[in-house]
Amino acid sequence: MTAADEAPATVGGSAASVPSARPHVSHRGPAEAVAGTSSPHAIAPKPFPRRFHQASWDEPVIFELSTPGARGVLLPPIEPGIREAVGNPAADLPAGVGRARPPQLPELAQLHVLRHYDRLSQENLGVDLNIDVGQGTCTMKYSPKVNEGLVRSHKLAELHPLQDESTVQGILELMWRLERFLAEISGMDRVTLQPAAGSQAIWTNVAMIRAYHASRGEAAARDEVVTTIFSHPSNAAAAKVAGYRVITLYPDPETGHPSLDALRAAVAERTAALLVTNPEDTGIFNPEVDAFVRVVHEAGGLAAYDQANANGILGITRARDAGFDLCHFNLHKTFSTPHGSGGPAAGACGVTGELGPFLPAPTVERAADGTFALDHDRPQSIGSVRPWYGVAPNLVRAYAWIRSLGPDGLRAVSETAVLNNNYLLAKVLEIDGASAPYAAGKRRIEQVRYSWETLAEATGVHSEELGVRMADFGTHYWTSHHPFVVPEPMTLEPTESYSKADLDEFAAMLREVAREARETPETVHSAPHASTIHRIDPSWFDDPERWAVTWRAYLRKHGERRAAEAGRAAAGVSASHAADA
Amino acid sequence: MPDRPGRGASRHRPPRVGLIVNPIAGLGGRVGLKGSDGEGMAARAIELGAEPKANHRAAAALRALVSAWPSGLPAPELLVAPRSMGEDAVREVGLAPDFSVDVLPDPADGPTTAGDPTTAGDPTTADGPTTADDTKRLATRLAGLRVDLLLFAGGDGTARDVHAGLLGTHAGGATGRAANGGDLPPVLGIPAGVKIQSAVYATSPAAAGRLAAEWLASASRKTEEREVLDLDEAAYRRGEVRPALHGYLRVPAERRVQDRKAPTPPDESVAFAGIAEAIVEQMGRAADGMRWILGPGTTVRAVADRLGVPKALVGVDVVEWREDGARLVAQDGGEQAILRALDGRSARIVVTPIGGQGFLFGRGNQPISPAVLRAAACGRAPRDTLIVVATPGKLAALGGRPLLVDTGDDRLDAELAGHVTVVTGHRDRAVIRVAVA
Numbered sequence A: 001m002t003a004a005d006e007a008p009a010t011v012g013g014s015a016a017s018v019p020s021a022r023p024h025v026s027h028r029g030p031a032e033a034v035a036g037t038s039s040p041h042a043i044a045p046k047p048f049p050r051r052f053h054q055a056s057w058d059e060p061v062i063f064e065l066s067t068p069g070a071r072g073v074l075l076p077p078i079e080p081g082i083r084e085a086v087g088n089p090a091a092d093l094p095a096g097v098g099r100a101r102p103p104q105l106p107e108l109a110q111l112h113v114l115r116h117y118d119r120l121s122q123e124n125l126g127v128d129l130n131i132d133v134g135q136g137t138c139t140m141k142y143s144p145k146v147n148e149g150l151v152r153s154h155k156l157a158e159l160h161p162l163q164d165e166s167t168v169q170g171i172l173e174l175m176w177r178l179e180r181f182l183a184e185i186s187g188m189d190r191v192t193l194q195p196a197a198g199s200q201a202i203w204t205n206v207a208m209i210r211a212y213h214a215s216r217g218e219a220a221a222r223d224e225v226v227t228t229i230f231s232h233p234s235n236a237a238a239a240k241v242a243g244y245r246v247i248t249l250y251p252d253p254e255t256g257h258p259s260l261d262a263l264r265a266a267v268a269e270r271t272a273a274l275l276v277t278n279p280e281d282t283g284i285f286n287p288e289v290d291a292f293v294r295v296v297h298e299a300g301g302l303a304a305y306d307q308a309n310a311n312g313i314l315g316i317t318r319a320r321d322a323g324f325d326l327c328h329f330n331l332h333k334t335f336s337t338p339h340g341s342g343g344p345a346a347g348a349c350g351v352t353g354e355l356g357p358f359l360p361a362p363t364v365e366r367a368a369d370g371t372f373a374l375d376h377d378r379p380q381s382i383g384s385v386r387p388w389y390g391v392a393p394n395l396v397r398a399y400a401w402i403r404s405l406g407p408d409g410l411r412a413v414s415e416t417a418v419l420n421n422n423y424l425l426a427k428v429l430e431i432d433g434a435s436a437p438y439a440a441g442k443r444r445i446e447q448v449r450y451s452w453e454t455l456a457e458a459t460g461v462h463s464e465e466l467g468v469r470m471a472d473f474g475t476h477y478w479t480s481h482h483p484f485v486v487p488e489p490m491t492l493e494p495t496e497s498y499s500k501a502d503l504d505e506f507a508a509m510l511r512e513v514a515r516e517a518r519e520t521p522e523t524v525h526s527a528p529h530a531s532t533i534h535r536i537d538p539s540w541f542d543d544p545e546r547w548a549v550t551w552r553a554y555l556r557k558h559g560e561r562r563a564a565e566a567g568r569a570a571a572g573v574s575a576s577h578a579a580d581a
Numbered sequence B: 001m002p003d004r005p006g007r008g009a010s011r012h013r014p015p016r017v018g019l020i021v022n023p024i025a026g027l028g029g030r031v032g033l034k035g036s037d038g039e040g041m042a043a044r045a046i047e048l049g050a051e052p053k054a055n056h057r058a059a060a061a062l063r064a065l066v067s068a069w070p071s072g073l074p075a076p077e078l079l080v081a082p083r084s085m086g087e088d089a090v091r092e093v094g095l096a097p098d099f100s101v102d103v104l105p106d107p108a109d110g111p112t113t114a115g116d117p118t119t120a121g122d123p124t125t126a127d128g129p130t131t132a133d134d135t136k137r138l139a140t141r142l143a144g145l146r147v148d149l150l151l152f153a154g155g156d157g158t159a160r161d162v163h164a165g166l167l168g169t170h171a172g173g174a175t176g177r178a179a180n181g182g183d184l185p186p187v188l189g190i191p192a193g194v195k196i197q198s199a200v201y202a203t204s205p206a207a208a209g210r211l212a213a214e215w216l217a218s219a220s221r222k223t224e225e226r227e228v229l230d231l232d233e234a235a236y237r238r239g240e241v242r243p244a245l246h247g248y249l250r251v252p253a254e255r256r257v258q259d260r261k262a263p264t265p266p267d268e269s270v271a272f273a274g275i276a277e278a279i280v281e282q283m284g285r286a287a288d289g290m291r292w293i294l295g296p297g298t299t300v301r302a303v304a305d306r307l308g309v310p311k312a313l314v315g316v317d318v319v320e321w322r323e324d325g326a327r328l329v330a331q332d333g334g335e336q337a338i339l340r341a342l343d344g345r346s347a348r349i350v351v352t353p354i355g356g357q358g359f360l361f362g363r364g365n366q367p368i369s370p371a372v373l374r375a376a377a378c379g380r381a382p383r384d385t386l387i388v389v390a391t392p393g394k395l396a397a398l399g400g401r402p403l404l405v406d407t408g409d410d411r412l413d414a415e416l417a418g419h420v421t422v423v424t425g426h427r428d429r430a431v432i433r434v435a436v437a
Ligand SMILES: Cc1ncc(COP(=O)(O)O)c(C=O)c1O
Pocket: A137, A138, A197, A198, A199, A200, A231, A232, A234, A277, A306, A307, A308, A309, A330, A345
């Protein structure tokens, strides 16, 4: 049954008068008309909120789809001539590297593999599918599809990192130029493109800070790193992994950023570095950041700027201009490459000339004759942070994105992102129960951490629940890192990619969900109703007896229960349906 | 017949839920009296036109509990206090038949304890006034009936009475392990009072009902210890906020929806363990024989647990550290006992802010008096003797507000003000502002 089948015969009726015929939206209550939704639609009326329903395939894990002996590709037998010429290639492997038994990989035909992943892709949300302004701090922007054509070209896809440098001059030049662009954007002298994520870039910066102090005989004396509670927690985490004690500054209740006095109380001769995000996760820019850097420098420490998200400041302000010694960008945020969801994304670290010797090796260098080469001979380098040199496809995407915009275009990106954010801020603050703590009446940069505290106190509905309910309208939002310094938080970041209509629709959905929290709170508590995944039980993540990050671990910890379920399934009752009943 | 022997928690029997309503809670708020504790306040409020609302708030919580109860699980068995102390709320809801309800006998029929000065008339019933003592007796009674969860509607005074009633069921008094609520039945407050400082209340009646249902139905039934705080109402009416720490109760740990970007942090015990480790390391680096004054609270108790010495949860202890171990030199001491334990030597003071307002000194830890602070400092700046400990969650709840000091000595308060380093984990510190209250 299509939407047209069940729509009332009248075409162009007002949104508010269109009853919802589908059972899955009947819980929504009276729809609220918003500007634009009452215009006549030729095919069927389009009520607000949209009658979203996500696919739910109830798809098993791919290991459970395995059929012994099934194959995706049947390889032809090796021709005798080849066999004779090559012999047994495995014979040269050192003892101990071969497996005694083959890996337990799932066995499936091509169709079943394709179908499995197509189904999973339908059970997803992402920047290409929804109004993705709710994933605050992640800078969800459009990644131009033309760039995908570039990275799929055989010219890139078939390169191998062990090729002779003379045969890969093109990609080396591209990397060298991208480094120069990022050096210009940040004001830094040198850049590395090796890290595959923002957190890894922060780690790389921390490793360079440690190496710098070690080179001056101060590694042991400087054992503290200062950060702020609204800086991304990877700053504290990377410092701790490197063995530092971490001192966190909390915001001043008025301005939303820490005071200079708090910083002075934290900085001492033990300070190795300050690691900060600015604007912080609240979208508030610390205007005293240059003074912060000065205080740290006076104590002999270094200052590193987490510019993972630089979307509000491109062409407006630079890390170096505030005195920072190091910085990093997430190319998968500001520079539009895909995020990779913990897979290969791309981070870039920028440093001053003084820290250049500590950069990860190899570096890309241009010789006097204009040729490019990888320099592995860097005695003070922290070493390699990733095999080879960076995630090449993402470097191509970021390069193409920067080239297509130019300096004025980059600045226009930030101006548009900031305008969008402040427009959405005004719309959200119109909703009863929403607020934007700190810096009252001031504009924000590229994102805002809102609070639903008033609504939660009045209704008992938590921000996380509102975010889940948003899934019934085809979107979602993220709350904040822990601990929740802003109570009942919601972090929204509308980048330059979204239209005014998108932002209006998102704000109207928030308003609708807030209304439900007041009038029909059970609808929100029991959400989602029209989404793929319903509630998950987070207690698993706290419980080593139950958590499992591999299929093998899952079977080890849950094998018995699975066998019991399989028994029930064989008896004619699907375990999952029995659980739902 | 509520006097059945209690049974241990089991997934196959219906959970047992106790309910106590303080019918006069919240009366003073709407008419500007700032609370109903204290003789005559309730009657005064009624005179001024206040309407009793606590039963409606309890009913709202019950409604939420019923609607959130998962079908398929045996419905809870309610043990309610009589008349306006619980029964009325149940009647207002009109529970489905699968929810069994037992009304407890009148508390006045039970063994009485000494009369309570805060006795206030019950304006809601013709059959005699309810008193703070009734709340205590009912709490004792319900604990004896081994309820899985005790719901109570009221304000800070009610939480205090419930705490006192539950403690009454245990030997050990305020210094023993029982004062931490660890062995007492879990409770959950339905907010109905004017002043709510105590962390044992849900954010709304509906939130209380829902949390109760989700927690009772969950397999793990995880709990957390939360502070029972009460203001001095007479001072509060004069515009002074003076919360005092009365003890701890166990409340259901709220299982919030999982976040998609950041994992929920492991529970507080992990932060406690990290803090304790940091302090014990610091002790190991200090001079042998050094005295350590341990203030009240669960965070500081974690340090004592790590050292293997007993801890007065709402009191102050003094410990001596030597390489071969820690030894208790004063337990739950007053100012003089602590000064004697210091014996003229310098000492370090481990304190944690009391939740809510974030008082560092002057609320709940008065034995750490100006004299003790100066004696411990032995001529140095008193703030250099301080080791402030707090979980990141506790600091986050301050939302950027400063920690407060009110030792009663203005000069000392001014010396303590400024920025202080707080131990928040093993290798974690925070810098927080301290202000004079
Ligand atoms: C400000 C900031 N820094 C660092 C990171 C970490 O980046 P990644 O997720 O690529 O490791 C993020 C990502 O959310 C961020 O927002």
